[in-house]
Amino acid sequence: MDNPVEGETPQARLKQLGMLSLLYTLHLANIPLTLTNITEKTGLTRGGAAEPIDQLVGRGLLTERWSKNALGRGKAREFEISDALFASLKAASVARGE
Template sequence: MPSPLAAQRKSLAFSSRVLRRIMDNPRSNETAQSRLKQVGMMSVLYHMHISHIPLTLTTIIGQTGLTRSGVAETVDQLLARHILAETMERNSLGRGTARRFHIDEDLFEHPDAD
């Protein structure tokens, strides 16, 4: 088990990497508010990830209190930046499909590199 200091360092490095990827690379149709919302969403998603909570629209809505369209809008921007990846899986009832998201592994493997 990693030491508390190592876990804090890893979390800080992850946050720094996300912040640089989003804020240093504005897209032409984005506002500063949109970029800050993406940074905040990645913070929530990271904590869900380390808590082993599945990254689906439903669980993100439950954690943030945002509307489905509010979550989808921000997640779609993160998908366009290739910070998140998406897969389609069976929903919890097994009858339909659900979007499941995964954080780009590069953010974990090389947190200090640009």
């Protein structure tokens, strides 16, 4: 997040940080990271939720895959926090002596 993408505003980075915080909370609660679950928790529209998520995927902080939706008939985008992000957080924690 220290390296803004060209044309990216501080507001966009703040949205991404907030979204990461929410996604981590859902991850800890074992709630699948889907757009439906995110919109239910935040009240955002699908487009409003997809914008920061797509930016996080582009940065490599989230990985995206397709899974079956809750009804089992259609497809849903499901996200995971990348292993690289967990590794960098762990390294930062070790560096601070935590």
